[in-house]
Amino acid sequence: MPEKRYDIVGIGSAIVDVLSKTDEAFLADKGMVKGTMALIDSERAQLLYTSMGRTLNISGGSVANSMVGIASLGGTPAFIGKVGNDTLGQAFSHEIKAAGVDYYPGKANSTTLPTAVSFILVTPDAQRTMNTYLGACTELGPSDIDENVIRSSDVLYIEGYQWDTPQAKEAIRKACVTAKQAGNKVALSLSDPFVVDRHREDLLQLIYDHVDLLFGNEEEVFQLYKTTDFDTAVRKLRQTNTLACMTLGARGAIVVDTMATATVPAMPVDKVIDTTGAGDLFAAGFLYGYTSGRDLVRCAKIGSMCAGEIISHMGARPETPLRELLLKHGL
Amino acid sequence: MPEKRYDIVGIGSAIVDVLSKTDEAFLADKGMVKGTMALIDSERAQLLYTSMGRTLNISGGSVANSMVGIASLGGTPAFIGKVGNDTLGQAFSHEIKAAGVDYYPGKANSTTLPTAVSFILVTPDAQRTMNTYLGACTELGPSDIDENVIRSSDVLYIEGYQWDTPQAKEAIRKACVTAKQAGNKVALSLSDPFVVDRHREDLLQLIYDHVDLLFGNEEEVFQLYKTTDFDTAVRKLRQTNTLACMTLGARGAIVVDTMATATVPAMPVDKVIDTTGAGDLFAAGFLYGYTSGRDLVRCAKIGSMCAGEIISHMGARPETPLRELLLKHGL
Numbered sequence: 001m002p003e004k005r006y007d008i009v010g011i012g013s014a015i016v017d018v019l020s021k022t023d024e025a026f027l028a029d030k031g032m033v034k035g036t037m038a039l040i041d042s043e044r045a046q047l048l049y050t051s052m053g054r055t056l057n058i059s060g061g062s063v064a065n066s067m068v069g070i071a072s073l074g075g076t077p078a079f080i081g082k083v084g085n086d087t088l089g090q091a092f093s094h095e096i097k098a099a100g101v102d103y104y105p106g107k108a109n110s111t112t113l114p115t116a117v118s119f120i121l122v123t124p125d126a127q128r129t130m131n132t133y134l135g136a137c138t139e140l141g142p143s144d145i146d147e148n149v150i151r152s153s154d155v156l157y158i159e160g161y162q163w164d165t166p167q168a169k170e171a172i173r174k175a176c177v178t179a180k181q182a183g184n185k186v187a188l189s190l191s192d193p194f195v196v197d198r199h200r201e202d203l204l205q206l207i208y209d210h211v212d213l214l215f216g217n218e219e220e221v222f223q224l225y226k227t228t229d230f231d232t233a234v235r236k237l238r239q240t241n242t243l244a245c246m247t248l249g250a251r252g253a254i255v256v257d258t259m260a261t262a263t264v265p266a267m268p269v270d271k272v273i274d275t276t277g278a279g280d281l282f283a284a285g286f287l288y289g290y291t292s293g294r295d296l297v298r299c300a301k302i303g304s305m306c307a308g309e310i311i312s313h314m315g316a317r318p319e320t321p322l323r324e325l326l327l328k329h330g331l
Numbered sequence: 332m333p334e335k336r337y338d339i340v341g342i343g344s345a346i347v348d349v350l351s352k353t354d355e356a357f358l359a360d361k362g363m364v365k366g367t368m369a370l371i372d373s374e375r376a377q378l379l380y381t382s383m384g385r386t387l388n389i390s391g392g393s394v395a396n397s398m399v400g401i402a403s404l405g406g407t408p409a410f411i412g413k414v415g416n417d418t419l420g421q422a423f424s425h426e427i428k429a430a431g432v433d434y435y436p437g438k439a440n441s442t443t444l445p446t447a448v449s450f451i452l453v454t455p456d457a458q459r460t461m462n463t464y465l466g467a468c469t470e471l472g473p474s475d476i477d478e479n480v481i482r483s484s485d486v487l488y489i490e491g492y493q494w495d496t497p498q499a500k501e502a503i504r505k506a507c508v509t510a511k512q513a514g515n516k517v518a519l520s521l522s523d524p525f526v527v528d529r530h531r532e533d534l535l536q537l538i539y540d541h542v543d544l545l546f547g548n549e550e551e552v553f554q555l556y557k558t559t560d561f562d563t564a565v566r567k568l569r570q571t572n573t574l575a576c577m578t579l580g581a582r583g584a585i586v587v588d589t590m591a592t593a594t595v596p597a598m599p600v601d602k603v604i605d606t607t608g609a610g611d612l613f614a615a616g617f618l619y620g621y622t623s624g625r626d627l628v629r630c631a632k633i634g635s636m637c638a639g640e641i642i643s644h645m646g647a648r649p650e651t652p653l654r655e656l657l658l659k660h661g662l
Binding site for chain 2: 049050052053054055056057058086087088090091094095098099114317
């Protein structure tokens with residue numbers, strides 16, 4: 001058992017984001033669905049890169065972004081995820097450690113594939129469309145999960161994206177069982193509407209078996225319950241017996257537990273530049289509030305605040321220390 | 332002879348900048364001289380990287396930055412420089428091409444070393460201190476210089492930095508002779524005061540033999556003529572029979588030719604964030620003005636405008652299209 005206790009440990013894809021501004025025509029030409037994540041192979045990755053304009057390379061990965069957010073708020077997060085044995089992998093490791101997250105890259109020298117990259121196209125409406133080559137992330141397996149780290153963390157945070165990789169699913173299941181046996185909580189991000197569509201039954205089963213806190217945007221929750229009706233979605237969330245947060249973009253977020261519903265507005269932002277990481281940082285803020293014992297409305301307000309910071313610049317890692325904003329807003 | 336004619340071709344180091352904000356104590360602790368460039372080996376590079384905080388990776392390289400600036404102004408630049416066969420090299424190639432520069436990487440598959448990186452520490456006074464691992468750049472040699480490209484360019488732009496690599500020096504000499512035989516101009520950036528100190532005699536000879544336009548900041552020019560007196564420096568510059576620009580930081584720049592001296596103020600900037608690339612972009616603006624036939628004062632004003640853009644954000648590649656600024660300022 002490590003000496004250290006963590007507020008939270010996240011397991012997720014370790015990805016370097018390659019961001020580029022583009023227009024609607026580019027997305028249409030390449031057959032992309034705006035606002036979603038598509039998995040691509042290395043050939044398509046090469047092709048896309050060549051056709052993209054100037055880029056900005058910033059470390060990303062949904063769960064990793066959330067852990068960086070929690071560190072920036074003053075929490076103590078850990079992250080488990082695999083990078084390749086290359087310069088992008090070195091960059092990812094450097095950034096997450098420099099941001100104050102304890103990084104566990106899994107068992108040593110076990111990757112054979114390159115570090116994952118996500119080509120993120122940002123349209124003038126600030127929406128992001130992602131094309132991810134998973135590379136070394138597909139090699140995450142049960143043996144990469146250090147059970148001592150899982151046991152030492154109040155919350156285990158996982159992402160729906162991992163369901164696209166069979167070995168990773170096993171790793172996540174192992175981590176969930178370990179966390180629950182240690183009396184810890186499990187939090188899940190639904191990640192993407194297409195992910196939910198591909199793995200609906202599995203995710204519903206996971207929620208039923210293990211999940212205490214659930215994060216998703218409207219589209220993802222609608223997909224999960226095969227509905228397009230807001231009230232139906234909320235009723236279904238209530239029945240799951242988890243604490244659920246549904247983010248609603250510019251309309252803010254709603255928190256649903258078995259008893260009540262609370263809504264918080266979105267944080268006003270001068271200019272929305274890039275929505276990449278909005279959901280990741282909402283979750284970071286909420287989970288930081290939760291692990292530090294704040295009430296649910298305050299947790300959601302911190303989530304909104306963090307999402308507001310991240311959408312006001314390119315990339316999904318905070319540029320302003322979130323702890324400063326927390327104090328400034330008296331949260 | 333290629334069909335295309337270039338305003339300018341630059342030969343220089345192809346470097347990816349790894350920028351990080353730091354404090355004076357960090358520089359002191361690591362024995363660095365603020366505002367200068369030190370060459371480091373791969374071991375020292377690894378060590379430095381580990382001790383640095385969060386970083387931003389942006390393509391750089393002094394001459395490459397200038398060529399990107401000229402493309403952003405609407406000129407037609409080409410760049411010759413070598414990258415390694417790795418992801419950083421792919422990133423460098425992608426960025427310079429996406430910026431509108433015709434990139435000539437030298438003879439195919441000829442590098443064995445990794446792509447060059449420069450660790451750039453930015454202190455709260457916005458000064459930058461560089462630690463460069465040259466890697467693949469040290470493999471630039473005469474056979475990488477396509478003489479047709481040199482002949483097809485109105486100006487050949489070279490940097491003092493290349494004098495630290497014996498093979499590169501030969502490559503530059505070959506390029507200078509080719510340019511002169513074709514009736515083209517040669518422009519030189521002095522690069523760094525320590526570079527000038529290390530290679531004073533060579534650089535003076537080069538200026539005498541080939542150089543038509545000379546760029547340097549005050550410290551570099553003082554080093555070149557072993558003086559600390561402004562008027563002596565200006566008199567010496569006048570005697571070289573070149574057109575010389577001496578940049579003076581916040582005090583602007585001075586243009587010296589055989590007949591007269593003109594001074595232009597620095598472009599006012601809201602907040603100076605990072606001076607990386609200030610000299611590179613001054614040269615870009617001046618050279619763009621020069622190759623488009625503008626008068627010398629206007630050339631220097633464009634230089635100041637470009638330097639002003641680059642110091643108002645992190646990194647040495649423009650974030651605002653310089654063509655827009657050019658029109659806005661009526662230059």
